[in-house]
Amino acid sequence: MAFTLASHITLVPLGVALPLITLIMHRRGLRHNDPVALLLARRWSAVMAVQFAVGVVTGTVLSFEFGLLWPGLMGKWGAVFGLGFGVEAWAFFLEAVLIAVYLYGWRRLKPRTHFLLGLPLPAAALLGAFGILAANAWMNTPGGFTLDAQGKPVDVDVRKALFTPMLGPQYWHFIVAMLVTAGYVVAGVYAVGWLRGRRDRYHRLGFTVPFTLAAVLTPVQFLLGDSLARSVFHEQPVKFAATEIVWRTDTHVPEYIFGRLHPDGHVSGGIKIPQLDSMLAGFTPGTKVTGLTSVPADARPTATQATLAHWAFDLMVGIGSLLVLLALWFAWSRLRHRRLPASPWFFRGAACAGVASVVAVECGWITAEVGRQPWIVYGHMRIAEAVTPTRALTLWIMFGLVLLVYVFIFGSLLAVLLKMRTRWRVADEPTGAARDEEPERDTPYGPRSRVPAGPHRDGDG
Amino acid sequence: MIADLIAALLLLVIAAYACAGGTDYGAGFWDLTAGGAERGRRPRWLIDHAMAPVWEVNNVWLVFVLVIMWTGFPVLFQTVFSAMWVPLALAAVGMVLRGAGFALRKPVRRIAGRRLYGAVFALASLLTPFFLGAAVGGIASGRAAPGTAASAEAWSNPTSVLFGLLAVATTAFLGAVFLARDADRFDAPDLVGHFRRRALGSLVALAVLTAVMLTVTRTDAPHVWHGLTHGAGLALVILAGVCSLATGWLLVRRSGTWSRATAVGVVAAAVLAWGVAQRPYLVPTSLTVAEGAGAPSALRWLGLVILVAVVLIAPAVALLYRLDTQGELEPLSDADLRGTGPDHRGEV
Numbered sequence: 001m002a003f004t005l006a007s008h009i010t011l012v013p014l015g016v017a018l019p020l021i022t023l024i025m026h027r028r029g030l031r032h033n034d035p036v037a038l039l040l041a042r043r044w045s046a047v048m049a050v051q052f053a054v055g056v057v058t059g060t061v062l063s064f065e066f067g068l069l070w071p072g073l074m075g076k077w078g079a080v081f082g083l084g085f086g087v088e089a090w091a092f093f094l095e096a097v098l099i100a101v102y103l104y105g106w107r108r109l110k111p112r113t114h115f116l117l118g119l120p121l122p123a124a125a126l127l128g129a130f131g132i133l134a135a136n137a138w139m140n141t142p143g144g145f146t147l148d149a150q151g152k153p154v155d156v157d158v159r160k161a162l163f164t165p166m167l168g169p170q171y172w173h174f175i176v177a178m179l180v181t182a183g184y185v186v187a188g189v190y191a192v193g194w195l196r197g198r199r200d201r202y203h204r205l206g207f208t209v210p211f212t213l214a215a216v217l218t219p220v221q222f223l224l225g226d227s228l229a230r231s232v233f234h235e236q237p238v239k240f241a242a243t244e245i246v247w248r249t250d251t252h253v254p255e256y257i258f259g260r261l262h263p264d265g266h267v268s269g270g271i272k273i274p275q276l277d278s279m280l281a282g283f284t285p286g287t288k289v290t291g292l293t294s295v296p297a298d299a300r301p302t303a304t305q306a307t308l309a310h311w312a313f314d315l316m317v318g319i320g321s322l323l324v325l326l327a328l329w330f331a332w333s334r335l336r337h338r339r340l341p342a343s344p345w346f347f348r349g350a351a352c353a354g355v356a357s358v359v360a361v362e363c364g365w366i367t368a369e370v371g372r373q374p375w376i377v378y379g380h381m382r383i384a385e386a387v388t389p390t391r392a393l394t395l396w397i398m399f400g401l402v403l404l405v406y407v408f409i410f411g412s413l414l415a416v417l418l419k420m421r422t423r424w425r426v427a428d429e430p431t432g433a434a435r436d437e438e439p440e441r442d443t444p445y446g447p448r449s450r451v452p453a454g455p456h457r458d459g460d461g
Numbered sequence: 462m463i464a465d466l467i468a469a470l471l472l473l474v475i476a477a478y479a480c481a482g483g484t485d486y487g488a489g490f491w492d493l494t495a496g497g498a499e500r501g502r503r504p505r506w507l508i509d510h511a512m513a514p515v516w517e518v519n520n521v522w523l524v525f526v527l528v529i530m531w532t533g534f535p536v537l538f539q540t541v542f543s544a545m546w547v548p549l550a551l552a553a554v555g556m557v558l559r560g561a562g563f564a565l566r567k568p569v570r571r572i573a574g575r576r577l578y579g580a581v582f583a584l585a586s587l588l589t590p591f592f593l594g595a596a597v598g599g600i601a602s603g604r605a606a607p608g609t610a611a612s613a614e615a616w617s618n619p620t621s622v623l624f625g626l627l628a629v630a631t632t633a634f635l636g637a638v639f640l641a642r643d644a645d646r647f648d649a650p651d652l653v654g655h656f657r658r659r660a661l662g663s664l665v666a667l668a669v670l671t672a673v674m675l676t677v678t679r680t681d682a683p684h685v686w687h688g689l690t691h692g693a694g695l696a697l698v699i700l701a702g703v704c705s706l707a708t709g710w711l712l713v714r715r716s717g718t719w720s721r722a723t724a725v726g727v728v729a730a731a732v733l734a735w736g737v738a739q740r741p742y743l744v745p746t747s748l749t750v751a752e753g754a755g756a757p758s759a760l761r762w763l764g765l766v767i768l769v770a771v772v773l774i775a776p777a778v779a780l781l782y783r784l785d786t787q788g789e790l791e792p793l794s795d796a797d798l799r800g801t802g803p804d805h806r807g808e809v
Contacts, residue, residue, distance in 0.1 A: 053560060053563075054560070054561065056520060056521065056560060057556065057557050057560030057561055058557070059524065060520060060523060060524055060553075060556055060557075060560075061553050061556065061557050063523075063524050063527045063528065064527070064549065064550075064552075064553040064556075065553070066527070066531065067527070067531070067538055067539075067541070067542030067549065068542055068546060068549060068550055068553070071538070071539040071542050071543045072539070074531045074535055074538050074539055074542075075535050075536055075538065075539025075540075076535070077535070078531035078532055078535030078538060078539075078755060079532060079533075079535050079755025079756045079759040079760075080756070080759065082528065082531045082532030082535070082755075082759070082763075083532055083759065083762055083763060083766060085528045085531070085532070086528050086529070086532055086763060086766045086767075086770075087766060088528075089521070089524045089525050089528040089770075090525070090766070090769075090770035090773065090774055092521055092524065093518070093521045093524075093525070093770070093774050093778075094773060094774055094777055096518045096521050097518055097774070097777040097778055097780075097781045098777065100518060100781055100790070101780065101781055101784060101790070104784075104785075104789075104790030104791055105784070105789065105790060106791075107791045108789045108790070108791055109784075109789060117780075145756075153756070154756065155756075155758075156755075156756035156758045156759045157758065158758055158759055158762040394546075398550055401554060402554070405554060405557050405558060405561075406557075408561070409557065409561040412561060412578075
């Protein structure tokens with residue numbers, strides 16, 4: 001489950017944010033009657049199609065896994081927090097419909113109608129994210145129910161279960177993370193092209209539009225992340241202790257950058273900055289930070305889990321800081337000199353920013369999920385109580401199978417996207433058109449011959 | 462009361478998935494049986510074109526089924542997934558392979574690659590409905606009582622196997638009926654006959670399987686059998702029968718337009734008949750709707766969410782199917798994605 005979720009989440013940034021980026025480009029194209037912008041928007045929509053298709057698949061598998069792996073969780077709590085998924089499901093449905101209309105409407109629909117039908121897409125994505133985040137925030141700070149004598153949840157108050165204290169900070173942090181990541185990923189592709197000397201308007205536009213979006217939002221994300229960390233400090237002190245590897249409750253707590261927590265509570269390695277952790281949590285060195293030892297050992301993450309969460313957290317913050325620097329560089333050049341930075345190092349940085357921000361998203365997810373151990377529902381249900389009673393061997397076989405299938409799918413997805421990129425690049429070169437006369441020329445959602453193929457052309461199977 | 466309403470909604474969504482998803486799986490079935498690369502080229506071309514704009518939407522219905530299940534009937538959800546672990550896990554794997562095979566087959570250009578993805582897509586289209594049907598059969602025959610551990614018996618029994626086969630036959634039938642009409646729409650008259658013959662064939666197979674199913678369930682799943690042969694259940698069974706006769710007649714008469722509606726009628730009526738026959742149980746004779754229902758306030762909110770969903774989504778889905786049937790939806794062609802002409806690539 002962790003693995004499928006972790007794979008699924010790498011698709012999420014593009015799923016949530018690519019429609020918005022594409023629509024911005026589309027609008028630009030319509031407004032200035034700019035064929036380059038329209039071409040970019042069309043190509044991005046082809047990418048959107050392939051990734052959405054894979055997202056549908058991995059998403060369906062996830063909802064199956066809730067039953068296959070967590071029957072205890074869903075059996076007991078489904079009625080309390082399942083509604084978030086309900087919201088997600090219909091937002092997703094709406095998104096599927098709108099994406100279909102948008103993708104297949106390029107040719108026949110009137111340009112304006114087509115654009116307007118695409119407009120609700122980002123809103124549907126936001127709504128879907130809301131549903132999922134509501135469910136996840138509930139697992140962090142469960143609320144909206146009381147337990148009866150047998151420990152069964154009763155008196156469900158759905159409003160309280162949906163809008164838990166963690167929802168706001170988690171949601172905004174997540175949304176901006178998705179926009180920033182998608183922006184950097186898309187811009188990164190064109191940054192690579194730029195570095196290889198393809199400095200035409202196509203690459204310039206393809207880089208600038210998504211990069212500007214991401215750069216503007218990066219500092220915002222920094223503030224949101226900070227506010228989320230402080231919410232964790234207030235609402236889930238033990239999780240906070242794990243991400244900051246704080247062993248004993250104390251004031252004047254030092255901050256460790258990386259470092260490793262041992263089961264006896266001492267920290268080895270890493271950089272120690274005195275007092276900083278208390279400062280960050282409550283703005284004064286006197287702030288009391290709850291330590292891991294404040295709860296019994298079986299109700300807190302182990303030293304290894306805490307170290308993992310801590311590393312993931314530090315890595316995420318580190319990447320975020322670097323991205324802020326990159327964004328400032330970009331802003332300086334744009335505002336001061338009204339052009340893109342000239343240094344190849346900027347573009348090298350931008351090319352890495354996409355991968356780095358995907359890593360950051362993954363790290364954020366690890367921080368959130370590992371930091372909650374051993375609870376699946378914070379303070380109410382341990383992972384062991386929620387997991388399926390199916391024998392471990394069966395589960396491992398299944399896991400192996402899923403792993404195989406996922407490697408296959410993600411490998412294929414990557415291969416397909418790279419193929420599409422190469423094909424477009426060839427098409428863009430003045431002599432490239434000749435290559436398209438190959439026999440096997442029917443292609444994805446994107447390119448495809450119009451008329452039913454006559455005899456003895458391409459085969460498939 | 463509210464639990465009954467949600468149960469009815471759940472049944473409706475299952476029926477919708479059976480129709481939409483079933484058509485989709487059916488297309489995969491015919492893809493599998495279309496023959497070699499040369500002989501099967503035209504049918505596969507049609508399948509690709511006809512499915513592409515709507516297949517994601519068809520499959521999201523299943524997510525709905527699962528969400529309504531775990532929010533509305535968490536005990537049922539836990540029960541079914543514990544007892545039917547193996548078939549449901551296999552169905553999930555099938556779904557992944559199928560979706561990936563379909564989505565990735567198109568962008569691949571080499572024949573060997575397309576063969577691989579195509580085979581994956583087609584085989585998964587066969588296995589997934591079978592296992593889903595088998596799981597339903599296990600529920601209908603009361604083998605998934607709460608507390609049942611996962612066992613082969615829960616899904617490899619006569620009722621389950623028959624339900625699985627029925628599911629496959631249903632998808633094949635729906636797929637062929639829809640593709641026959643699509644062939645008309647895409648100006649491929651040779652394929653109209655091709656799929657009409659197959660639609661009739663699978664209709665016959667469906668009828669035979671239904672007859673066998675009714676004799677087997679008499680002893681193997683007595684509660685459902687009783688429900689299917691009395692009262693509202695019987696009325697729906699008769700409706701399904703009438704619809705299939707009408708579909709057969711329309712197919713023989715070569716009138717494509719209405720055969721889709723009657724084919725959907727067959728499947729929807731059959732699914733509803735099964736649901737009605739199970740009343741008042743979610744799992745016959747061990748878990749009633751009232752016992753399996755979640756907290757009442759959660760059910761009310763679920764009802765509200767479904768209502769909002771219907772208000773928002775119905776027009777969108779209607780728009781999609783309308784645009785699709787009017788031929789307004791058309792994939793971008795190579796030329797659209799190619800930035801030719803020097804004016805498109807002015808230097809900075």
